[in-house]
Amino acid sequence: MNISLNITKTFTELLSGFLPESTANIGAMVIIALIYLAIFSVAGLFLVLIERKVAAWFQLRLGPNRVGPWGLLQTMADALKLVSKELTGTVKADKFLYNLAPYFVIVSSLMALSVFPFTQNFQAFDINIGLFFLIAISSIGVIGILLGGWASNNKFALIGAMRSGVQTISYEISVGLSLLTMVLITGSLQLSEIVEVQKNGWLIVQGHIPAIFAFMIYMIAGTAETNRAPFDMVEAESELGAGFHTEYSGMKFAYFFLAEFINMFIIAAIAATVFFGGWLSPFGITDSIPWLGVFWFLAKTMTLVFLMMWFRWTFPRLRVDQLLTLEWKYLLPLNLLNIILMALIVWLNLTIQF
Amino acid sequence: MERYIFYILALIIIVFAIASVTSKKMLRSVIYLLFTLCGIAGIYFLIDYNFLAAIQLTVYAGGIIVLIIFSVVLIHHIEMELEVAKKSKQILVGLACLVGLAVFLTTIYSHPFNVVENSVTTTTEDIGFGLLSYETGGFILPFEVISILLLASMIGAIVIAKGGKTNFGNKAKDNSNLKN
Numbered sequence: 001m002n003i004s005l006n007i008t009k010t011f012t013e014l015l016s017g018f019l020p021e022s023t024a025n026i027g028a029m030v031i032i033a034l035i036y037l038a039i040f041s042v043a044g045l046f047l048v049l050i051e052r053k054v055a056a057w058f059q060l061r062l063g064p065n066r067v068g069p070w071g072l073l074q075t076m077a078d079a080l081k082l083v084s085k086e087l088t089g090t091v092k093a094d095k096f097l098y099n100l101a102p103y104f105v106i107v108s109s110l111m112a113l114s115v116f117p118f119t120q121n122f123q124a125f126d127i128n129i130g131l132f133f134l135i136a137i138s139s140i141g142v143i144g145i146l147l148g149g150w151a152s153n154n155k156f157a158l159i160g161a162m163r164s165g166v167q168t169i170s171y172e173i174s175v176g177l178s179l180l181t182m183v184l185i186t187g188s189l190q191l192s193e194i195v196e197v198q199k200n201g202w203l204i205v206q207g208h209i210p211a212i213f214a215f216m217i218y219m220i221a222g223t224a225e226t227n228r229a230p231f232d233m234v235e236a237e238s239e240l241g242a243g244f245h246t247e248y249s250g251m252k253f254a255y256f257f258l259a260e261f262i263n264m265f266i267i268a269a270i271a272a273t274v275f276f277g278g279w280l281s282p283f284g285i286t287d288s289i290p291w292l293g294v295f296w297f298l299a300k301t302m303t304l305v306f307l308m309m310w311f312r313w314t315f316p317r318l319r320v321d322q323l324l325t326l327e328w329k330y331l332l333p334l335n336l337l338n339i340i341l342m343a344l345i346v347w348l349n350l351t352i353q354f
Numbered sequence: 355m356e357r358y359i360f361y362i363l364a365l366i367i368i369v370f371a372i373a374s375v376t377s378k379k380m381l382r383s384v385i386y387l388l389f390t391l392c393g394i395a396g397i398y399f400l401i402d403y404n405f406l407a408a409i410q411l412t413v414y415a416g417g418i419i420v421l422i423i424f425s426v427v428l429i430h431h432i433e434m435e436l437e438v439a440k441k442s443k444q445i446l447v448g449l450a451c452l453v454g455l456a457v458f459l460t461t462i463y464s465h466p467f468n469v470v471e472n473s474v475t476t477t478t479e480d481i482g483f484g485l486l487s488y489e490t491g492g493f494i495l496p497f498e499v500i501s502i503l504l505l506a507s508m509i510g511a512i513v514i515a516k517g518g519k520t521n522f523g524n525k526a527k528d529n530s531n532l533k534n
Binding site: 022025092094096097100127128129132133135136137139140142143146147149150151158161162165169172189 | 379381388404405408409411412415416423424433477478
């Protein structure tokens with residue numbers, strides 16, 4: 001069985017059979033964009049369902065179980081309901097910015113999705129600065145949250161947005177530095193090359209002690225960057241209503257909601273690619289069947305997503321000062337020391353290679 | 355195809371730059387500025403200088419714009435609008451801009467540009483070697499100077515943010531003296 005997943009090449013070749021070259025290029029771009037949009041929405045809805053099921057499991061409930069077999073269609077029904085809802089807004093809101101805000105959040109997470117190698121050839125945009133591009137894009141999403149909070153003309157929304165800004169800006173440093181620690185081993189920022197390096201063992205094994213530290217710091221900072229519990233100061237229900245999206249309704253609210261879940265997927269996917277070998281199978285057991293890479297990639301990502309959900313339903317929420325203390329007094333110095341340790345290990349050739 | 359993308363990006367940059375200076379609402383003009391900066395990042399992507407494009411996105415879009423938004427959000431109410439300047443000032447600024455544009459355009463049109471045929475993708479590795487090389491064409495000195503500058507500004511920011519208790523008391527006294 002041989003499934004070609006080299007999507008850009010396949011579609012360009014297919015279309016250039018009966019179209020002039022430039023039209024074929026544009027056509028291929030449109031088709032790939034549509035494929036990624038489909039992945040985006042399906043993955044988002046699926047993750048919402050998983051979150052609810054996991055929450056139910058942790059709280060000894062059943063979770064959604066009425067719509068479709070085992071409640072599988074519940075989130076589809078929710079999405080339909082949200083589409084049909086009225087879009088309300090506050091009277092004195094800045095309408096332009098209010099409507100623009102959800103698109104910032106959703107476009108930045110959609111752009112981040114495009115650089116992941118789902119398997120060897122299933123990658124839309126293999127840019128040579130892949131990892132750095134991901135960090136750059138993720139810093140734009142916060143603008144959407146700040147705008148949404150301010151343009152709603154609502155105090156709770158504004159406070160939520162300010163908290164989110166502080167939190168995202170601080171924890172971005174830890175995310176960047178912990179990924180930089182791993183770049184010391186790979187020597188490249190390109191995601192396909194990072195996976196290629198890991199054919200001699202996953203990076204978390206190659207880099208042993210500092211790599212495990214980097215992974216722990218990355219998961220903590222990543223959870224904080226996506227504004228999820230225990231770091232969900234942004235939408236702390238008991239204090240702020242619903243935080244920055246208090247005034248949003250219907251599909252505009254759903255955009256924020258979907259983007260949050262896709263961001264969680266992105267954080268987990270970066271971790272799976274950088275620390276756990278991306279689409280590589282463990283011990284190379286399915287190397288002869290390349291398209292199974294998608295399965296391994298998704299399996300690793302979903303395991304990490306489950307880890308993040310586990311955090312959410314286990315830990316109590318932090319206070320704002322605790323949140324900032326954790327980042328600036330503990331994670332950041334630890335991270336800088338960790339980079340030095342990793343540099344020493346790479347310099348003295350102490351990495352474990354199979 | 356690349357030519358069309360260039361024209362679209364140029365149009366985006368110019369339109370949003372004008373919108374940014376003419377908008378009466380402060381946060382809106384910040385967002386127009388963001389679109390201008392993203393358009394410039396797009397041009398870097400177009401010439402395959404990916405690293406600079408990502409730097410543009412992180413530093414300008416992700417860093418500076420977020421800081422500006424923060425300061426605007428903290429001090430600015432949603433119903434406030436900026437005042438329109440006096441006619442005489444408007445004309446003066448317009449003239450100054452025209453002079454600047456004239457100097458800029460004459461420089462560009464009088465300079466003989468070499469059209470380079472090849473398209474080289476600059477990798478991060480090249481940039482790293484360039485930054486840390488001390489041979490001719492290396493940038494080690496500016497690199498070190500900038501790091502010292504950044505360190506100094508960081509220490510300065512910490513000192514200002516922390517303040518001294520005695521200093522604060524003196525300042526309060528000074529202010530009260532001034533009031534009296």
